Amino acid sequence: MKAAYSYRRWSTKGQGDESRNSRKRQTDSADKWIAEHGNGEYYLSKEVFEDAGKSGYKGKHLETDAYGKAKGELMRFIQMVEAGKIKHGSILLIDEYSRFSRLPATKSLALFSQVISSGIGIVFTGSHEKRVINESLLTKEPHILYFIIGEMIRSYTESAERSRKIIAAKQSKKAMMQAGAIVAHNNIPKYFTFNCDKKVYEHNDKTPIVIELVNGILAGKSLYEMTVDLNKREIGTFRYGAKWHPCSVRQILRNPVLKGEYLGNKDYVPEIIDADTFARIQNILKGNSSNRGKKSELVNIFRGIAFCGHCGHHMTVTGGIKKGIPYRYLRCTNYYVNNKNCNTNFIRLKPMEEDFFGKFLAKNPHNLVNGEDKAELEALQKEITIKTSRLNSVSSNIEKLFEMMDGMDVSEGKAKLSKLNSERDDLKTQLDDLNLKINSIQDTPEIKLPDEVLVEIEDVPMTLDNSIKGPVYTTEDEAHWFRIYAALANNEWREKVRVVLPALIGKVVIKDHKFFVYNRMGRLVSESSTYPSLRNNTDQWKASLKTWTTRKRNGNIEKVARKVKSN
Numbered sequence: 001m002k003a004a005y006s007y008r009r010w011s012t013k014g015q016g017d018e019s020r021n022s023r024k025r026q027t028d029s030a031d032k033w034i035a036e037h038g039n040g041e042y043y044l045s046k047e048v049f050e051d052a053g054k055s056g057y058k059g060k061h062l063e064t065d066a067y068g069k070a071k072g073e074l075m076r077f078i079q080m081v082e083a084g085k086i087k088h089g090s091i092l093l094i095d096e097y098s099r100f101s102r103l104p105a106t107k108s109l110a111l112f113s114q115v116i117s118s119g120i121g122i123v124f125t126g127s128h129e130k131r132v133i134n135e136s137l138l139t140k141e142p143h144i145l146y147f148i149i150g151e152m153i154r155s156y157t158e159s160a161e162r163s164r165k166i167i168a169a170k171q172s173k174k175a176m177m178q179a180g181a182i183v184a185h186n187n188i189p190k191y192f193t194f195n196c197d198k199k200v201y202e203h204n205d206k207t208p209i210v211i212e213l214v215n216g217i218l219a220g221k222s223l224y225e226m227t228v229d230l231n232k233r234e235i236g237t238f239r240y241g242a243k244w245h246p247c248s249v250r251q252i253l254r255n256p257v258l259k260g261e262y263l264g265n266k267d268y269v270p271e272i273i274d275a276d277t278f279a280r281i282q283n284i285l286k287g288n289s290s291n292r293g294k295k296s297e298l299v300n301i302f303r304g305i306a307f308c309g310h311c312g313h314h315m316t317v318t319g320g321i322k323k324g325i326p327y328r329y330l331r332c333t334n335y336y337v338n339n340k341n342c343n344t345n346f347i348r349l350k351p352m353e354e355d356f357f358g359k360f361l362a363k364n365p366h367n368l369v370n371g372e373d374k375a376e377l378e379a380l381q382k383e384i385t386i387k388t389s390r391l392n393s394v395s396s397n398i399e400k401l402f403e404m405m406d407g408m409d410v411s412e413g414k415a416k417l418s419k420l421n422s423e424r425d426d427l428k429t430q431l432d433d434l435n436l437k438i439n440s441i442q443d444t445p446e447i448k449l450p451d452e453v454l455v456e457i458e459d460v461p462m463t464l465d466n467s468i469k470g471p472v473y474t475t476e477d478e479a480h481w482f483r484i485y486a487a488l489a490n491n492e493w494r495e496k497v498r499v500v501l502p503a504l505i506g507k508v509v510i511k512d513h514k515f516f517v518y519n520r521m522g523r524l525v526s527e528s529s530t531y532p533s534l535r536n537n538t539d540q541w542k543a544s545l546k547t548w549t550t551r552k553r554n555g556n557i558e559k560v561a562r563k564v565k566s567n
Contacts, residue, residue, distance in 0.1 A: 088119030309511025
């Protein structure tokens, strides 16, 4: 049986809600086609491709990031087909053509041709044409292209006309607002409600939360403190986010609607605070921004590939400067959202970088990442050779048997022929699977420390001698580590490595003060030792805290004694 993949798309997040029925309609359409037209030839894959809130008119479902990785689900499907992860002969189930694309006809036709020519069939399950549209069908019945092109033109013109009307309506509404009229507007914050009868905005049940935030910032509370409190009380956010974040609280407190102003129109909504109080809050927020610790000037090499091993969130670099000494560490982004989770899951960045580059990256990472893959690749190629040889033998036997049976009705020969045909089909299927596995093993680039940023090491005696100027090493290993330290301090080198790392490894997972390196196939290839955290319950930290407390107490005693003696 061949796989059928369901693709669903809608332009706004709200369309996927149960009340809007878009997800359910497209899901039911795919299920119904499998039941009525699959004929046992296709099965519905569990992997679903869904672009929620991505505009087909703007091509958001086809976008890729800076590394060429798909951001939209339709593009992810296309890339999986190109990589061989989805077999030729599979089909893509789409409710109607407008779900596939609303681009101009020329671009839409190129996209359609790209999918069809890659060996994938398309079925528009909600249209009258419910057959599998593939290269074979289009060759036999080219008139079907009239239907496809017609749908392309219809989808684009509908979206273009809708866009024109929306732009005109917004311009009209903006003109009315500039003239002083108060009209309903989608971008008005959710703590105001428009009264259709009175044609005015009014406060609602969300306004007290805003007042609470205002009083909190005026009372000296931090944005983070208020965020944690709101999340602990499980108070819902005003938009789509599930949890509060300091940035969302800051955005609310900076919005001029608090003093009744919207889009430059004063007294457009009822004020929550007066203009003087609003100005005080802005000064507080500005002071908080200027008092933040100095950001590290070093490039974050692990950006986008470091993940928390507990909750799966991204890890980001945080830190500051204390007594002139900078410190940096990776911490889970979930720490800022909900203090109940991952509040101790962070790792010192300096020793992690040194270990990662000194023990992993600087020592032929190509073999470390792909060593097992190479062995697996050799085994697969050997198996393919055996299967291919057997397939050729079976095909030869079938030809010979055909010659012997020419004009004869021999039941024994027919049974043997049927057995050989079955074996040949089975071998072809096995070869397809083996080739699919080979295609899924991805090569990674070989990377080394760029020579142009390495510190030049002069030919000096490998001895410790204070009279010799410059770095002197006792062993080759020390020279190796000195190169690592110098390279890590070079931002140009760090940027080069940051760009190439996503192509080299899949991800780095931080868990329990260790890091784990995975290749792009999801296989664990390296594991670090445990690093002491900045604050945890390890014996090392407790001993350090005890020593620090003792020194502080003794220092205070000596300070008091000197003060008494001087008096």
